[in-house]
Each structure stands twice: as structure tokens, then as C-alpha cells.
Amino acid sequence: MKPSRCPGLYFWRALTCVLALLLLLLQFTTLSLLTASTSVLLISHAGSHGKGFCKALKVTVAKRCRRWVGCPEVLCEVDHGETIHHKRKGATPSRTFVLLLRDPRDVVTSLHKKGHQSCSSRFDCSVQRIRSVANWTEAQHREYSNQPEAFILFFEEAASDLHETLHSLAGLLGMDLSSATDEESGAWRNATKHGKICQTRSEYPAWIGSYVSTVMREELSQDLWNRWASCNVTWTPAPCHHQAVLEVHEGLHGDVCRWPGGGQTCPVPCRDSQDMPDMRRCVMGNESCRAAHIEDRWRDQFVPNTLTPRVMHTFYEPTTNDAREHPRKQTLASWEYHWRRAGWHTRVLGLDDAKKSAFYKQLLVRLNRIPLGPNPAYEKMCYLRYLAMAEAGGGWMSDYDTLPMQLLATSGLMDKGRFTVLQGHVPALMSGSQEEWRRMSVLLTESAILMTRQTPMPRLVSDMHAMAGLVNKSGLKNKSFDALTSYNWVADATTYVRPDSECGDFRSFHLAIHVSHASLTEGLGLPMEEVEARRPTIMKETMERFWSCIG
DSSP, rough: OOOOOHHHHHHHHHHOOOOOOOOHHHHEEEEHHHSOSOEEEEEEETTTTTHHHHHHHHHHHHHHOOOOSSEEEEEEEOOSSOOOOOOOOBBBBEEEEEEEEHHHHHHHHHHHHTTTTTTTHHHHEEEEHHOOOOOOHHHHHHHHHHHHTTEEEEEHHHHHHHHHHHHHHHHHHHSSOSSOHHHHHHHHHHHHTTTOOOHHHHHHOOHHHHHHHHHHHSSHHHHHHHHHHHGOOOOOSSSOOOTTTOOOGGGGOOOEEOOOSSSEEEOOEEEOOSSTTSSSOOEETTTEOOOHHHHHHHHHHOBBOOOTTTTEEOOOOOSSSSHHHHHHHHHHHHHHHHHHHTEEEEEEHHHHHTTSSSTTTHHHHTTTTTTTTTTTHHHHHHHHHHHHHHHHTHHHHHHHHTTESOOOOOOGGGGOOOOOEETEEEEEEEEEEEHHHHHHHHHHHHHHHTTTSSSSOOOOOOOHHHHHHHHTTTTSTTTOOOOOOOOBBBEETTTSSSSTTHHHHHHHHOSEEEOOHHHHHHHOOOHHHHHHHHHHHHHHHHHHHHHHOOO
């Protein structure tokens, strides 16, 4: 007979197992308690002083959390806007969000102060980055504004009313923040003390302030824009160059800008009238120029460019077996870079665009009646670019050696869409509706054909000569007809390309600068055969000097 086993042995084994399970459960519970029960993620864009706010939030949580376990963990994320981030998961019981937002115009200014590599000046940086920063601001606000476990922290409110900011934040954190300690208040004040507010009004040139404000308004919802609308800037050019003095006149003469040497020019946005050749008369529309009305006239002349908004066109048709083709392409690349840098999209048109027009073959027949000099293929392309622009939808066009100065990418079409040439009769920068470009392609050839009746007949009638005929009316059958609008708002680069050029010239009002062959031979004394090769470098140096002088 086998001996019976001790029944107490099973009891002690079972008890040991239960105690082991209880010990494991206790360890798990302890680890859970020692781990933060919630986390707070502070999200900001670079340039919003997010690190300072992160430090202030951590100080506040550390001071106000009385439990030794389960305190919220403060996490911080600074977005530089240069990479695409995966969409964050929504708020959960274990995570809440604090979204720090600042006026995008002040953000982009701070980016330069932080040494953003692509910016040569703070205003250059503002122009380049404003759209992406405003877009980021709108997207983040839209994502988090309707989440119950998210708090929108506005930089300006924290700077102006810290008590109210902490009171609003208290509900999200579940803490009493009614009486902040000196350490807490100091941390929050430090977060905003180096961040200026409304810099567009206090530090920006008005034309750049106007541009970044317009772009920001395009990207933001109305509610978000209203929050920063008080810092909006509008711009009207100064009527006279910084070296000239405005003279106010009565009668038909109109107001003029008087230069130190005694000469005079018309104030912006007035123009010379061709109706009274014996007396210089500055007009605004059909009336004498009056400086008191300049601001209203400047704003009223622009109409929306609905077909090609924010696009600067040029025309370029490659040549074969020409050693100058490579430097010309470098010039074209420089043209694209600097217009994009100023906020524009660029589009290069060519012969194929002109061929789309039903008027193309008829225009070729007309061109056969016009003397085109020793390089007829090139001169023919110059005439065809107007037709190409009509097929592209009209809008803005510049020569590929013309670079932006104060021409805003948000600008509509000038003179209510009427064809406008901005360097006298030189077609370096032009604006017009689609129909106006189509009309001009016909009118220029008519002007050129009329010039062939001169004695002796000229050997070359370029599109610039034909344009001069339209401006001074020598190329018009009806001399009482104004074929177009002409201003002198494009700078000739002659003085600007010189190393000793003055910053005052760069700051004076010009929409663009024309780095022509003539300006380089006259301004720098370059032999004509060296111009093509050296122009791309000179264009770059000139634009760097421009942004340096501005900012």
C-alpha cells in the first residue's frame, strides 16, 4: 500500500503562485503610475519662439503638478516647413495639443535672424517664405481648432495679456494657474520678449509689407486673417525719386518732379502727354497730374489677372551653331531664378506658342514687308512674341535680361488691362489682357509697315522701333488715337551695375531693372563681344546688391 501524499503541499504551492501573480501585478501598477498619465505636445513653426514657450510650459507643469507620479509630460515639435510631415494622430485621453501660432509675417522675419541659408536679407526671406508659412499656419489652425483636447496659443495674446493666456490654458491642463509664481511668469515673459509684433508696419519697406500682407490674406481663412489684420500694409510708390523734389502746379501743366540739375520728370503714376509737344505736361489718365490723387489712382489702375495670375513670361527661341547660345541659356536661367525668388511663377514661351494662333500665317506675310536688318530670324521672333503671349492668355512679359525690383507678384494688370509698356518705348516689361496682346501683335506690324514709307527707307524696323512709333504716334495713321499706355518705371542698369552704385538708387521706385547690352557697354565699358558671357554673373551681383540695399 502506497503512502498518502501530504495535502498541505498543494496548498503552499498554490499560495506561492498567487503571491507571485500579485507581485507582478504590483510591479506593473507601479510602473504605470510612475509613467506620465498624459502628454502635452506643443507644436510651432520655426520663427515663432517655440523653444521659449516649450520651456515656459515645462516650468508651469513642473510647478503646478502636485502628484509625484502621473504628471503630464511636455513634448515639443518645431516645424521648419521644409519637409512634409505625416499627419499627427488626433487628441486622445493620453495626449493633448498646444498649437502656437504667430503672425506669419513676423515668423518669416525671424527666420532670417536665425540664419536661413537661402535668404540674403530679411526682406528677401520674407518674400520667399511668406506663402509657405501662411499656408502652414492655415493648415494647422484648421486641423486643431475643432479638437476639444487642443488649445490654440497665439503669440501676440501671450505677449500682451499673460494672465488671460494662463487662465485659458488652465482648463486644458486641469491645473490652477490663477496665481503664477515669479519663475513661471518670468519663463513666459522670456518666451515673447525677443519677438517683435507687427513688424510689417515698423520695419518693412511699404512695398514688401504690402506684398507679404496680400499673400497672407490669400492663404488664410477670414477669421484667422482678422486676427492679424491690424498689421496690414498697403503701398503707393513715392511720387518722386529720392534725389528729386515734388513741385505742385496749377492749370494744365500738372505736378512734376524737379531734379537738382533743373530737369523734370512726371511723378508716379503719372506719364508724359504727347498731345502738347511744346510744353511738358504730366497727366493722370486724361487729366493733369495731381499728387493729391496719386494714391487712389495707383490702386484703381490694377485689375485682376484672371488667366495668368502671378506668372511672368518671357520669349526665348534657341539658336543652332551659335557660340553665344550657352551664355544666353545662363541668362535665361538667371531670369527664372530671380523672378521666382521675388514670388513669381515663370513661363518661357517660344515659336510653337505663336504658331497656335490663327493669325500666325497672316503675320508672317506682314513681316515679309518689314526690313529686319542683318539678323532677320531674331527680329522676326521679337514680333512673334506678342502673338505667343496672346495664345498664352496675356498678362505680364519681360525680356529675359529684365529682373524684378518693386513689381509685386500679387500685382494685377496695369491700366485696367490696357496694353502697357513700362520702359518708355523699350519692350523690356509689358502688361496687358489677352485681347490687348492680340491687338498689339497686329498694331506693331502696322506701325512698322508705315515706317517703311520713310525716305530713305530704314534697313531695320525692329519691334522696339515699331513700339516707339506707337508711343510717339509716328506709327499711327490716326494721330489722335492713344494706342497704348507708356511709363518709365523700368530702370536702365547703366548706373546700377557699377560697383559704386548707391543704395538710394536701388530703394527708389522702379518696377524692374533692364540689364541690356547697351547698359553693360556704357556702365562697365565692356566690349560688345564680352557682354553675353558676363551678363549672367552681373545680373546675379546686381540683384544681390539690390536685396542687400533693401534689407
